[in-house]
Amino acid sequence: MIKITCKTTHEGSEIVADLLYDYSRSGVVVEDAGDLAELWNSTLVWDYVEESVLNRPKEVTVIAYYDGDYSEISEELQSRIELLKKECPFVCPLHLTVSEVKQEDWTENWKKFYKIIEVGDLQVVPVWKKEEATGEKVVLINPGSAFGTGEHESTRLCLSLMRELDLSGKNVIDTGCGSGILGIAALRSGAKQCLFRDIDESALNNLRENLALNQMDAKVECASLLEGITEEADVVFANITADILSKMKNAGEVVKKGGYLVMSGIIDKYELPLLELYQNMGFRLIKRETDGIWVGLLMQKA
Structure with a gap:
């Protein structure tokens, strides 16, 4: 299982998530402290929120998991990332990292x-x-x-x-x-x-x-x-x-x-x-x- 991680901005999180979604059968994960900040400042009543959650870095992390040989998609993915940077500069810096993770049965683990x-x-x-x-x-x-x-x-x-x-x-x-x-x-x-x-x-x-x-x-x-x-x-x-x-x-x-x-x-x-x-x-x-x-x-x- 290949973990694909992109660092982007709050404004760019959705378009980056859409891009990575094309390579993941299980969807994507978006870690964005800005989403919580918006809710925290809304009219919703919050009883308790961990301060560490509110103090997360402003940089947004988008994660997808690719179940296959990464070499089959690496060139295409990198090309799409570079095009996105050029056409949508608000997504930058858009750092891409790739790592291999052990596949586990979370239905039991x-x-x-x-x-x-x-x-x-x-x-x-x-x-x-x-x-x-x-x-x-x-x-x-x-x-x-x-x-x-x-x-x-x-x-x-x-x-x-x-x-x-x-x-x-x-x-x-x-x-x-x-x-x-x-x-x-x-x-x-x-x-x-x-x-x-x-x-x-x-x-x-x-x-x-x-x-x-x-x-x-x-x-x-x-x-x-x-x-x-x-x-x-x-x-x-x-x-x-x-x-x-x-x-x-x-x-x-x-x-x-x-x-x-x-x-x-x-x-x-x-x-x-x-x-x-x-x-x-x-x-x-x-x-x-x-x-x-x-x-x-x-x-x-x-």
């Missing part, structure tokens, strides 16, 4: 990046590692496009705070459920039933697969936050982001008196306004845990 996550007596286990599971409470997960494999700090914070609760016989809600890891862990910990909610249908498909892996059945809804819920719950789990959590205005009505709310996905600089908001809804802080910049909150309805 991505699995090696996932490992068993342990939080107390709970283990979150990728399904292909189920034979390695040794915990008292095992949650099997087939990581898909949905958020929630136990790898992220906010998920681990929620799982850790869950250990503070006796979930036996409790009715719980996992909103913004993603893969369903929190609700499945709650059911594994003795919860009577769990309502799973997410606005992303693809996430819910992944959730249903994970419920089946754990031989569980539960109510699943494609819906936002706690909207339209009329029955009270003993515990609500919400691992989303601070700006979305601030919109969960009816949490005080859904969580029953003496019940609990477990929240994460909160960056430390957004914690205090969110805490004040929920205190005004009638919640009191029971426990706070942190992992780097991430904060997890366990609150009780007074």
Whole structure:
């Protein structure tokens, strides 16, 4: 497999990508910090972006992978590159480099990046590692496009705070459920039933697969936050982001008196306004845990 790399400009990225696309059956990769900068300065609400991403070099990298003998296309490609420089000077400097890379089966190799996550007596286990599971409470997960494999700090914070609760016989809600890891862990910990909610249908498909892996059945809804819920719950789990959590205005009505709310996905600089908001809804802080910049909150309805 031949890796073809072109260094160009933000303005020239599309035309260079179009050129390299002619030589790649798998498409092209464009690494352009300018795209993110445009989004960052737009009206979109961003909860968190790594500073290192924003500080990437302004030079744009366009990458294509050619599956064949590079000598068959080298002369033609170089000729097209020189013509492009001449006719479209805004693409310059347009440096071209070529290297050979080992071809790998990424349909399987991505699995090696996932490992068993342990939080107390709970283990979150990728399904292909189920034979390695040794915990008292095992949650099997087939990581898909949905958020929630136990790898992220906010998920681990929620799982850790869950250990503070006796979930036996409790009715719980996992909103913004993603893969369903929190609700499945709650059911594994003795919860009577769990309502799973997410606005992303693809996430819910992944959730249903994970419920089946754990031989569980539960109510699943494609819906936002706690909207339209009329029955009270003993515990609500919400691992989303601070700006979305601030919109969960009816949490005080859904969580029953003496019940609990477990929240994460909160960056430390957004914690205090969110805490004040929920205190005004009638919640009191029971426990706070942190992992780097991430904060997890366990609150009780007074």
